Amino acid sequence: MVSRLVVGAHYGWRDWLAQRVTAVVMAAYTVILAAVLLLSAPIDYGVWHDLFAQGWMRVATLLFAVSVAWHMWIGVRDILMDYVKPAGLRLALQVFVILTVAGYLGWTVQILWR
Amino acid sequence: MSQAAANKKRPKYLNLSALLFEIHLPLAGWVSILHRISGALLFVATLWLLFMLDRSLASARDFAFVQHYLGLLPVKLALLVLIWAYCHHFCAGIRFLLLETQRGWDKPTARLSSIVVLVAGLVLAALFGARLW
Numbered sequence: 367m368v369s370r371l372v373v374g375a376h377y378g379w380r381d382w383l384a385q386r387v388t389a390v391v392m393a394a395y396t397v398i399l400a401a402v403l404l405l406s407a408p409i410d411y412g413v414w415h416d417l418f419a420q421g422w423m424r425v426a427t428l429l430f431a432v433s434v435a436w437h438m439w440i441g442v443r444d445i446l447m448d449y450v451k452p453a454g455l456r457l458a459l460q461v462f463v464i465l466t467v468a469g470y471l472g473w474t475v476q477i478l479w480r
Numbered sequence: 481m482s483q484a485a486a487n488k489k490r491p492k493y494l495n496l497s498a499l500l501f502e503i504h505l506p507l508a509g510w511v512s513i514l515h516r517i518s519g520a521l522l523f524v525a526t527l528w529l530l531f532m533l534d535r536s537l538a539s540a541r542d543f544a545f546v547q548h549y550l551g552l553l554p555v556k557l558a559l560l561v562l563i564w565a566y567c568h569h570f571c572a573g574i575r576f577l578l579l580e581t582q583r584g585w586d587k588p589t590a591r592l593s594s595i596v597v598l599v600a601g602l603v604l605a606a607l608f609g610a611r612l613w
Contacts, residue, residue, distance in 0.1 A: 386580070389573050396570065411543040418537055434526070441519045463523075470526050477534045 385440045388433035395430040424478045431474040433468045507594035514598075515572040518565035525562050550612070560609045568601030569610070 406413055417423055442463045450456040492498075496567050505513070536546040549555055575597050578584055 386577060389577065393570065393574070396566075411540045414536060414543065420579050438519075438523050438526070444524050445516060445520060458603060466523075466527075470530060473534070478574070480537070 381440050385437055386438040391433040392430060392437065395426060395433075398426070418478065427478055428475065431471055435471045437466065438470075439467050505514065506591075507598065508590055511572050511594045511597050514568055514601075515576070518569045518572075521565045522562065522569065528558075529562070550613075556612060559612060560605065563608050563612070564601060564605035567604035568597070571597045571600045571604070 402417065403409065406417070418427070443460060446456055446459050446463070450459060487560075494503075532546055532549070535542045539545075548558065575584075575593050578593070584590055
C-alpha cells in the first residue's frame, strides 16, 4: 500500500482549478452575449449604449473581465514558465504581465462605469 | 510492424528537412499549440479590443468612428484573425475540459475531437467574420 503524504501550499492546484472555473464563466458570458447581439441586430449606437447601460450587463461584463484577467495571468505565466528560463528575465516579464492584466481590468471598470 | 521498425535506418538525426517534411505534429498537438498561440495573441490584442470598446461606448460620434475604423481592410483582417483565435481557444478549451473529466480518451475519439475543434474554430470564425463584412 502506498501512503502518500501531500504537503505544500497547493498553489499549483488552485491556479489550475481557477483557470478552469474562469473558463466556464467566460464561455457562459460569450454564449449569452452572442445570443443577445444576434437577436438585437442591426446594432447602432443606441442599441449598443443601452445594452451596456443596464445593470445586469455591467455586472456580467465585470465578472467576465475578472475571469479574463485571472485566466490570462495563469495562461501567460504558464507560457513564460515553459519558454523563458533565465530567472531574472522571467520575473521581469511576469511582473509586466501582472501590471498589464491589472491595467486591462482597471480600464474595463472605467469603460463600464463612466 | 516490428519488422518495419527494425528496417528503419538508425540513428536518425533531426535536421531541417526532417522537421519540415517527415515529422508531423499529431492533430491533437496542433489543437494544443494553436490553443497556446491564440491565447498569447488574445492577451496582446486585448489592449486594442479595449480601445475599440472604449471608443464605441464613449459617444455617438466615437461609435461612428469605430464603425468607419472597422470598415478598413487591414482592421477587418486583423479582427478576423482575433475572431478565429477566440473561437479556436473556446472550442479547444471545451475539448480540454472534457478530456480532464475523462471523456474521449481513446485514440479514435481523441483524433475526431481534434478535427472537430480545428474545423469548428474555422467555421465559427467564418460565420462571425461574415457578419463583420
